[in-house]
Every structure is written in C-alpha cells, then in structure tokens.
Amino acid sequence: xxxxxxxxxxxxxxxxxxxTPNGSFEVLKDLTFDVRENEFLVIFGPGQCGKTTLLYMxxxxxxxxxxxxxxxxxxxxxxxxxxxxxxxxxxxxxWMTVKRNVGFSQKVRKVxxxxxxxxxxxxxxxxxLTGFENSYPVQLSGGMKQRVGIARAYCGDPDVLLMDEPFGxxxxxxxxxxxxxxENIWENEKRTVVFVTNNIEEALYLADxxxxxxxxxxQICKEYTIDMPRPRSLVDPEFxxxxxxxxxxxxxxxxxxxxxxxxxxxxxx
Amino acid sequence: xxxxxKLFAFRMKIISICALFGFFLFWYLxxxxxxxxxxxxxxxxxxxxxxxxxxxxxxxPDGSTLxxxxxxxxxxxxxxxxxxxxxxxxxxxxxxxxxKADMCLKxxxxxxxxxxxxAWIPIMIILLxxxxxxxxxxxxxxxxxxxxxxxYTGIKSTKKVHIWVGQTFGASKxxxxxxxAIPSALPYIFTGLKVSLNSSWGSLVAAxxxxxxxxxxxxxxxxxxxxxxxxxxxxxxxxxxxxxILSAILDFMEMKLVKGAV
Numbered sequence: 001x002x003x004x005x006x007x008x009x010x011x012x013x014x015x016x017x018x019x020t021p022n023g024s025f026e027v028l029k030d031l032t033f034d035v036r037e038n039e040f041l042v043i044f045g046p047g048q049c050g051k052t053t054l055l056y057m058x059x060x061x062x063x064x065x066x067x068x069x070x071x072x073x074x075x076x077x078x079x080x081x082x083x084x085x086x087x088x089x090x091x092x093x094x095w096m097t098v099k100r101n102v103g104f105s106q107k108v109r110k111v112x113x114x115x116x117x118x119x120x121x122x123x124x125x126x127x128x129l130t131g132f133e134n135s136y137p138v139q140l141s142g143g144m145k146q147r148v149g150i151a152r153a154y155c156g157d158p159d160v161l162l163m164d165e166p167f168g169x170x171x172x173x174x175x176x177x178x179x180x181x182x183e184n185i186w187e188n189e190k191r192t193v194v195f196v197t198n199n200i201e202e203a204l205y206l207a208d209x210x211x212x213x214x215x216x217x218x219q220i221c222k223e224y225t226i227d228m229p230r231p232r233s234l235v236d237p238e239f240x241x242x243x244x245x246x247x248x249x250x251x252x253x254x255x256x257x258x259x260x261x262x263x264x265x266x267x268x269x
Numbered sequence: 270x271x272x273x274x275k276l277f278a279f280r281m282k283i284i285s286i287c288a289l290f291g292f293f294l295f296w297y298l299x300x301x302x303x304x305x306x307x308x309x310x311x312x313x314x315x316x317x318x319x320x321x322x323x324x325x326x327x328x329x330p331d332g333s334t335l336x337x338x339x340x341x342x343x344x345x346x347x348x349x350x351x352x353x354x355x356x357x358x359x360x361x362x363x364x365x366x367x368x369k370a371d372m373c374l375k376x377x378x379x380x381x382x383x384x385x386x387x388a389w390i391p392i393m394i395i396l397l398x399x400x401x402x403x404x405x406x407x408x409x410x411x412x413x414x415x416x417x418x419x420x421y422t423g424i425k426s427t428k429k430v431h432i433w434v435g436q437t438f439g440a441s442k443x444x445x446x447x448x449x450a451i452p453s454a455l456p457y458i459f460t461g462l463k464v465s466l467n468s469s470w471g472s473l474v475a476a477x478x479x480x481x482x483x484x485x486x487x488x489x490x491x492x493x494x495x496x497x498x499x500x501x502x503x504x505x506x507x508x509x510x511x512x513x514i515l516s517a518i519l520d521f522m523e524m525k526l527v528k529g530a531v
Contacts, residue, residue, distance in 0.1 A: 059433075059437055060437075061433055061436065061437070078436075079433070079436040079437040079439075080437070080439060081437065081438050081439035083437065084437060084438070085433065085434075085437050087430050087433070087434070090428065090430060091430045091431070091433075091434055093431060093434075093449070093452070093453070094453075094529045094530070095452045095453065095455065095527070095528045095529050095530075096452075096528075096529070097528075097529075104434075104438060104448075105438035105439075107448075108435065108438050108439060108440040108444055108448065109438070109439055136528060136529030137529060138529050138530070139529075152434075156438050
C-alpha cells in the first residue's frame with residue numbers, strides 16, 4: 001500500500017455534535033486519519049454511524065464541531081471544486097441532458113467551450129454512456145444515473161473524489177457491475193477517492209485501505225490495508241478471510257454499543 | 270403505441286364527443302321540443318348559435334360587435350397578466366433567495382394576498398375610473414399574487430443536494446440562482462403562471478361587469494339588463510373558449526421550456 005504516497009487530506013481530532021430539540025447528539029468523535037494521493041480509501045461502518053456526515057465534512061459542506069480537515073495543507077472551510085462529491089441518489093439535474101449534467105462543473109467555472117465538450121465526451125465514454133449524451137436523467141436506469149454522477153464528478157477535474165454510498169440504492173446485480181466499472185474507471189483515471197459504504201463486499205472489492213468506524217458516536221475502530229491484487233475475486237480465500245475478520249470485528253462493536261445503549265436507556269428511566 | 274391502445278384511445282374520444290352531443294341534445298329537447306322554459310329565460314341552442322353568428326358583425330344592443338368585445342377583454346387581461354408575471358415572478362424568486370427581501374416584503378405581501386382581487390374593484394374605480402388602467406390593475410393584482418406565491422415555493426423547494434452540487438463545483442451564489450434554483454423551480458413557476466392566467470381572466474370579467482363600457486363581461490351584464498339570455502349564453506361560451514385557448518398557449522410554452530420533467 002502507498003503508505004509512502006503523498007499526503008492529500010489530513011483529518012485531526014474531528015468531532016461532530018448535532019444539536020436537536022431533544023438534546024445534543026454526538027455523531028463523530030475524535031477521528032484522526034490521513035488520505036494519501038491516489039489511494040482508494042473506504043470508510044466502512046454500520047448503519048447510522050455518521051459516515052455521510054464525515055464525507056460532507058471532508059467536502060466542506062458540513063462544519064466540524066471540533067478538529068480540523070486539511071486538503072493539500074489548506075484548511076477546509078467551504079466546498080471547493082477540487083473536491084467533487086458523488087451523492088447517493090437524485091443528485092442529477094433533471095432539467096439537463098446527460099451531456100450538460102456532466103459538463104456542468106466546467107460550465108460553472110466558465111472553462112472554454114472546446115475543452116468542456118472534449119472532457120465531457122471523454123468522461124461519458126469512460127463511464128460507458130456513449131450514445132446517451134442527449135438523454136434526460138428521467139430516461140435512465142438507476143445504475144446509469146450513478147454513472148452520470150461519477151462522470152460529472154470526474155469532469156470537474158477534482159483533486160479528491162468523495163463518494164457517498166453511490167451504489168446504496170441499486171439492486172445487487174447492478175451493484176456488482178457498478179463496482180467493476182468504478183474500479184476500471186479508477187484504474188484508467190487515477191484519483192484520490194474516499195468512498196463511504198456499509199457493504200463489506202463493496203469495501204473489500206474496491207479499497208486500498210479500509211477505515212472501520214464504530215456505531216454512534218463514530219470512532220475509528222480499526223484500519224485495514226488491503227493489498228490483494230486487482231481485479232479481486234469475491235470468493236478468493238484471502239477475500240473471504242478478511243471479510244470474516246471485519247464482520248466479526250463489527251459485530252463485536254455492535255454488541256458493545258448495544259449494551260452501552262441499553263445501559264444509557266436504563267439510566268434515563 | 271400498440272394497435273390495441275390506439276383503439277382504446279379512439280373509443281374514449283368517441284365517448285367524449287357523444288357526451289358533448291348528448292348535452293346539446295338535452296338542451297335542445299328542453300327548450301325547442303318540450304318547451305319547458307320560456308325562450309326569453311332559456312333560449313334554445315339553435316337560437317344561441319344564431320345570436321353568436323349575427324353578433325359577429327352587429328353592434329346592437331350593446332354598442333360593439335363580438336370581436337370588439339373579445340379584443341377589449343384580451344387587451345386588458347393580457348396587459349394585467351403580463352405585468353403581473355413580469356413583476357410577480359422575479360419578486361417571488363427574490364423573496365425566496367434573499368432573506369432580507371423576504372423579511373421586508375413578506376409581511377406586506379401576506380396581508381395583501383388575503384384580500385380577494387375582486388374586493389379591490391371599488392377602490393380602483395374611485396381612484397382610476399372605469400378605463401383600461403383600472404381594469405388592468407385589478408387583473409394585475411389577481412395575476413401577481415399566484416406568480417409570487419408559486420415562484421417563492423419553487424425556489425424554496427430546490428433540493429438541497431442540487432445546491433450542494435453547485436457549491437462543490439464552485440458556483441457563486443448568483444450562478445447557483447440562475448443555473449440551479451431557477452431551472453429547478455421552473456415547473457412551479459409555470460403552475461403559478463397558469464393559476465394567474467385563470468384568475469386574471471376571472472377577475473377581468475368581474476371588473477367588466479361592475480364598471481366598464483366594453484368587453485365580454487360588460488356584454489353579458491348588459492344581456493341581463495336587457496333580458497337577452499341568448500346574448501348572455503353567447504358571452505359565456507366565448508369567455509370559456511378564450512380561457513381555454515390562453516391556457517393551451519401556456520401549456521405549449523411549458524412543454525417547450527420545462528425539460529426532463531418526471
């Protein structure tokens with residue numbers, strides 16, 4: 001693993017607390033980790049452990065209660081086009097064709113038209129949507145929509161790609177296909193990727209490194225470096241061994257936090 | 270479309286046409302055949318048709334031909350409607366986008382919009398008389414309010430994730446408004462325009478009935494004074510047809526402008 005790779009992003013003692021009418025609610029607690037150049041980092045954790053919140057904090061869409069996020073040595077305070085986000089669903093503009101959706105980031109920054117059209121076509125081809133340039137999102141399937149989302153993120157020529165469970169709403173078969181394509185795309189166009197998921201197979205299939213979060217409040221529980229050769233097989237013995245190990249680790253966390261949760265409830269009563 | 274579907278659609282159309290004919294047949298039977306109502310109160314459809322045709326070129330009894338009435342009404346209503354849309358839509362967008370504008374204008378607007386446009390008629394007649402300006406102002410008020418309300422709602426319902434997409438790609442606040450918020454509000458804005466058009470057409474007829482010397486509303490009001498039920502019916506039918514045409518124009522524009530709707 002590229003432990004030696006250049007440092008891209010740096011999170012230090014990151015915490016997030018939401019204030020709700022029912023009191024404050026700690027989502028993330030004291031996270032410290034690095035993101036290195038061109039690595040595929042997967043943040044993996046159970047249901048509602050604040051993975052999405054963490055990703056939005058990396059993007060600058062969400063402020064942090066404590067701690068800092070740095071990108072290339074600069075403090076992240078607001079969204080910037082060098083950090084593109086692929087969202088869960090419904091993030092495409094329904095009033096724009098595939099082509100205009102993909103070219104949007106460059107259009108917003110007034111990139112010259114010729115380069116824009118060139119890049120747009122390149123990334124539409126890369127995600128395998130050649131021929132659908134003039135379709136509207138409503139005419140596309142769920143998997144195709146997410147392909148557009150990925151192409152759109154790439155087309156802004158970002159330094160870091162942040163992906164928030166992009167395949168979470170797809171059926172199992174499409175999901176496998178999308179994982180394969182994403183790996184291909186990434187092999188062709190290396191970028192630094194931070195990918196959030198709650199699917200262990202997805203994490204193991206894609207990751208160079210997995211950060212395992214505990215349930216609420218999300219804390220870093222363990223880090224795994226995955227150096228299996230690509231493309232990986234879902235039934236490779238090493239794959240299955242890691243899968244078992246991580247699942248066990250997660251279940252152990254869960255039972256801990258469950259009993260802790262019960263205790264807290266009892267105390268409230 | 271498959272053959273079966275086509276056949277089904279065709280059959281539905283036949284049923285609709287039959288129903289329409291059935292209505293006229295019933296009307297004809299009640300008036301001309303069974304003679305259930307005196308002709309001065311409820312004229313037969315044939316009589317109404319005849320009046321409609323002669324009214325096309327005859328100025329009696331109300332002083333203008335039918336095309337002149339139509340023209341007078343259209344002029345006032347389009348004038349009021351266009352002003353209402355041109356001022357109302359940007360105002361609604363502004364109020365939804367800039368909080369300061371919202372705070373300044375919302376209280377006034379929320380109060381004004383509870384007053385029905387028709388309630389403005391007396392004050393408008395006192396202030397502006399019974400000319401085009403007075404009627405256009407009333408039409409303006411009734412068109413303006415739905416435009417503001419719907420544009421406001423449209424901008425406010427812009428999906429958060431769409432705003433985020435714009436922000437992460439480095440769009441400035443103005444670009445966000447023009448590239449993201451307004452396009453995503455467009456369906457709402459069109460709904461507002463359609464509601465405006467309907468209500469402006471409605472309040473126009475009311476304004477013409479209360480104070481005017483021409484227009485379709487004036488014509489049917491005079492028909493009542495002269496006990497000319499046939500004239501009233503002709504006026505009502507023309508009002509209905511004109512309203513339908515105007516809505517159809519807006520529907521067409523919406524179809525051309527709003528893309529990729531779900």
